[in-house]
Amino acid sequence: MSVRPLDLLVAGGGPAGLVTALHAARAGLDVEVREPRPGAVDKACGEGLMPGALQALLALGVDPAGHPFRGIRYVRAGRSADADFRRGPGRGIRRTTLHRALQEAAVAAGARIEERAVAEVRQDDAGVVVDGRRARYLVAADGLHSPVRRALGLDLPATRYPRFGLRRHFRTAPWSPYVEVHWGPEVEAYVTPVADDLVGVAVLASTKGSFDDRLRALPGLTELLRGAAPVTEVRGAGPLRRGARRRVAGRILLVGDAAGYVDALTGEGLALAFAQAAAAVRAVVDGEPVRYEREWTRLTRRYRWLTAALLAGTRPRVARRALVPASRLLPPLFDGAVNALARPVGPARRAPDR
Numbered sequence: 001m002s003v004r005p006l007d008l009l010v011a012g013g014g015p016a017g018l019v020t021a022l023h024a025a026r027a028g029l030d031v032e033v034r035e036p037r038p039g040a041v042d043k044a045c046g047e048g049l050m051p052g053a054l055q056a057l058l059a060l061g062v063d064p065a066g067h068p069f070r071g072i073r074y075v076r077a078g079r080s081a082d083a084d085f086r087r088g089p090g091r092g093i094r095r096t097t098l099h100r101a102l103q104e105a106a107v108a109a110g111a112r113i114e115e116r117a118v119a120e121v122r123q124d125d126a127g128v129v130v131d132g133r134r135a136r137y138l139v140a141a142d143g144l145h146s147p148v149r150r151a152l153g154l155d156l157p158a159t160r161y162p163r164f165g166l167r168r169h170f171r172t173a174p175w176s177p178y179v180e181v182h183w184g185p186e187v188e189a190y191v192t193p194v195a196d197d198l199v200g201v202a203v204l205a206s207t208k209g210s211f212d213d214r215l216r217a218l219p220g221l222t223e224l225l226r227g228a229a230p231v232t233e234v235r236g237a238g239p240l241r242r243g244a245r246r247r248v249a250g251r252i253l254l255v256g257d258a259a260g261y262v263d264a265l266t267g268e269g270l271a272l273a274f275a276q277a278a279a280a281v282r283a284v285v286d287g288e289p290v291r292y293e294r295e296w297t298r299l300t301r302r303y304r305w306l307t308a309a310l311l312a313g314t315r316p317r318v319a320r321r322a323l324v325p326a327s328r329l330l331p332p333l334f335d336g337a338v339n340a341l342a343r344p345v346g347p348a349r350r351a352p353d354r
Helices: 015-026 051-059 095-109 147-151 211-216 219-224 269-285 290-313 317-329 331-342
Strands: 006-011 031-034 067-069 071-076 079-084 090-092 112-114 121-124 127-130 133-140 164-171 179-183 187-195 198-205 235-237 252-254
Touching: 006 015, 006 127, 006 269, 015 031, 015 095, 015 269, 051 090, 051 269, 067 187, 071 219, 071 317, 071 331, 079 317, 079 331, 090 187, 095 112, 133 147, 133 269, 147 252, 164 211, 179 219, 179 317, 187 211, 187 219, 198 211, 211 219, 252 269, 269 290, 290 331, 317 331
Parallel strands: 006 031, 006 133, 031 112, 071 179, 133 252
Antiparallel strands: 067 090, 071 079, 121 127, 127 133, 164 198, 164 235, 179 187, 187 198
C-alpha cells in the first residue's frame, strides 16, 4: 500500500520551523517536523523579543512566560542613552521556554514532530522526497548553517568581516527595565532580563575568544555582574552572517536563519522568522512557491538595510566610541531607529484556512 504524501515536511524544529508547522496545520495541511535534538532546543541568542515579534507570537495564541522590557539602552564608559518602545513592551523569554510553548501549540494544531535529522533530499515535478518520505513541499528551517541550503548549492561565500556570538545566563535580579547594549572597542554585550531573577548576556565580536575574555573588555558590565552566579553553560554561534543565493529551489523553501542572516545587532531575528513562516505557508497553500522569494525580499528589506548600515557604521573604533554620545545628543534619531526595528514585520496574521 502506498503512503499518502505529506503536504509539507519541515526540516528543523526551532522557532522558525515550529511556527511554520503551526501555520501549516491551522491551514489544514498534513505537516511533519524533523528535528534531531531531543527536548527543548536551546541556542546562543539574545532572547529578547522586540514588540513586533511579541505581537506576532501573541497573535498565534502563544504566550510564554518571561520578563518585560520597555526599550533599548546603549551604555559605554559610564554614560547611557535610552529609547523607549512606542508600541508596548518587548519580552525577554528563555529560548527553551519559547521552544516548549511553540512545540505544544504546533502539536495541538495537528503537526507531528519526529526526532530525526534530514539526510537525503530529492525533488521532482510532483514533490520532494526526504529520506524516502514524499511530501508536496519542504521548508528548510534548519538554522544558520543549514545542511539543506548547503546540499542545494545555495550557500554564498563567507563574509569578509565575520562576527561570533556567545551567551550565558546569570542569577541576578534585572537592574534595568531595558535591554542594555554595552559597547566596547571591539565587543558589545546584550543584557536581556528573562525572569525576575535571571539575565542573559550575549557578547558579539569580530574575533573568536572566550566568553570571560570578552566580558573583561567591558569593565562596567563586569562590575554589574559582580557576585552574580553563572547558571548556564556558554553557548556559541557564528560566523553570524550567512547568505543564500535564493530562498526557493523548486518545491523547497528556506525560512528563518536558513534563508540568510545578517547579524544579531538589531534583535529582529525572531520577528523575521515568524513573518517568513507565515509567508512560506501562504505560498504553499496557494501552490505558488516562487511567490515566497518576492515576499522574503519585501519582508526582510528593512532589516537587511538597517543592520548592514549599523554594522558598517560601528566597525571603526572611533565610531563605536561616538555611538553613545551621539545617541544622547540626537535622541530623536536613536528613538526613531529603535522603534523602526520594533515594528511588526509584515502582517501579523494566520495563514488562510483551506
